[in-house]
Amino acid sequence: MNAAPLRDPSLEVAITLRLVSLPEYERLVPDLIEGLREVVNSGASLGFLAPVAYHDSRAYWMSIRGEIWSGSRLLVAAFSGKRLVGSGQLALSPWPNSRHRAEIQKVFVTGEWRGRGVGRLLLAALHDTARARGRSLVHLSTHHGGTAERFYKHMGYTQAGLLPGFAVGQDGDRRTLVTLYRELSP
16 A cells, blocks of 8 residues: 655655555564654554553553454555554454444654644544445543544545543643544445
């Protein structure tokens, strides 16, 4: 999978996106570990609290290896040259009554690449990947009121509901989770 390249005018670098195979996943784990740590330690949550230790990030990436192998979870990665600059996941529902849907998870873009359209490209690639697997409905959850929620709504997502106190923030306060969805056009 390759999306249209995104050009950084200051660096003249193209961003490429691709669906990651299991052998490539094994090679990318160190970069995924560091990317997740950098994003969480700079203020994003993604289900973690800062500071995220190396072993906690590694444990997460190793915990989804079986799903990557089975194809029930797909990883799309964004690269500048050979350098990982972002990723996002698509969890495919296996149940007979839900084979039309998928959940988008753990979308992140590393610090210096935020605000340059990489997230938009990752989301478009995840949507294309979902469509290619017969999925017409995608959903996700994020902190209510944050920049991620605004981004997803700007990308055409609709709020399905709120769950007060679902997650705990860095300072121990309980935070509201928002669930969003989007119908994908064929």
